[in-house]
Amino acid sequence: MTDCTRRTFGCLVGVGCVATLGARVARAQAKARVVVIGGGVGGATAAKYLALSARELEITLVEPRPRYTTCFFSNLYLAGLRSFASLTHGYEALAQQYGIRIIQEPAVAIDPAAKTVGLESGGSLSYDRLIVAPGIAFKFDAIEGYDEAATQTLPHAWIAGPQTQLLRGQLEAMEDGGVFVLTAPPNPFRCPPGPYERASLIAAYFKRFKPRAKILILDAKDSFFEQDLFQDAWERHFADMIEWLPGQFTGGIKAVDLKTRSIKTASDSFAAAVANVIPPQVAGLLAQKGGLVDASGWCPVDPLTFESKQQPGIHVIGDAAMAGDMPKSAFAANSQAKMCAFAVAALLTGSQAQSPHLFNTCFTFLAPDDAVSDAISFKPGGGTIKIGDISLSQVGENEQTRREAARAADGWYDAFTHDVFG
């Protein structure tokens, strides 16, 4: 920045720069337009890094909510260890510091032929390149009785916001001795360790405030990410408070009964004092409406540019994308967004996108003072994205390592959200 500013000043006082400036103004009138739909981690990061890497682009971010609540770290809020306000982030810096135009309303349609995005108000936005980061949607038809209205009784709390507050309120109101039932979805879904971290942190809350309470996890799967770490931690910290029932035992989650707050599996029915139903997931609604998903319900993309394999000129990043071995996580969305922004800037301005660097890092809490950190690098290859190097935490690490990871996690949240929204 210092170099650039100095050079610009040099240019301003130099006679030879006048013609260059004139040419630049002419080009500025025909700025290439990039529209980004979705102000979550993927969309906000893409908009910011486009602005940073190419000032000659006109960047518009379409997001109906005035503030974004992070799903990551919301399990700490559920356990009473973080404030809700600390999870919410606005778009002021993106608008004011980076010159991004924010349209605060829903995008309702994409016309790939006309290269326009339809807005709820009836207006439309033209684009040269479109980046879509719609996150996830829920398959409400997968569990009988669990529809949009049912989420007000049995919250999913898997898109953070009022749902998260609703679940926290129910947990606080629950009597000691109650059973908290959490249903974990089939793969693939947002944040693979998330449901199990949620059980861990809510157990920590119960241990302190409702020590006779129980947690029952009804899983659609027979195994889960870092299962050995979680089960070791549950035994060490929470004795027999948490019980996990795999899909082969339950036969799958089949239905809910709102009146009795019961979850029905193929073989049984479980009454809950509080139930958190995390449903099966697909790409966000706009990806479905825009013809970006395939039969899997997710969006196939080019592994280098994240351009849709279904719709040229449209890029899909974040949880909605089918990005090979990359998990659906905020960190992965942030990493993909940067690579996508560099690729789109290169396409529109002739700048050079460097070799891609794709990563996922995950801080996971097994208990408030017992966290693990994992890292994976990814490489595009063979039409997909594959795992490069990997480092996963192990059972039996010493307490100090785990305490340090818990402290580092807080620092990471600060830096990461600053990278996305700051």
Add this chain to the structure above:
Amino acid sequence: MRSAGFFVSAPRALIALAMSAGMLAWPADRSGAAERDRGAQIAAVCASCHRLDGRDHGIPSIIGLDAATLVAEMQAFKLGERPGQIMRVMSLSLTAEDFAAVARYLAAQPKDTNPR
């Protein structure tokens, strides 16, 4: 042709002035600009965990250090001489040229000294 202005932290007035001028003086040395772009794009990876405004809220700041120190640190992570799971995976994916480009880029970043 593009700005090297990643992680802007210069005074707002300077930024506004630079932006109004288009900000983009054509670099005298094209290979230098390419290296800054490479450094900036790798630094973007660092920014997912390290604040690049010099603040340290739990993850150490990596700007304002000299380039040789940064390269030596990354090399130590890569060789496993310095512990750190995340940094080991990050450093393994980078070449010696990547280290040099990102270290020079980070070493040139000014710290934001405004209290926030």
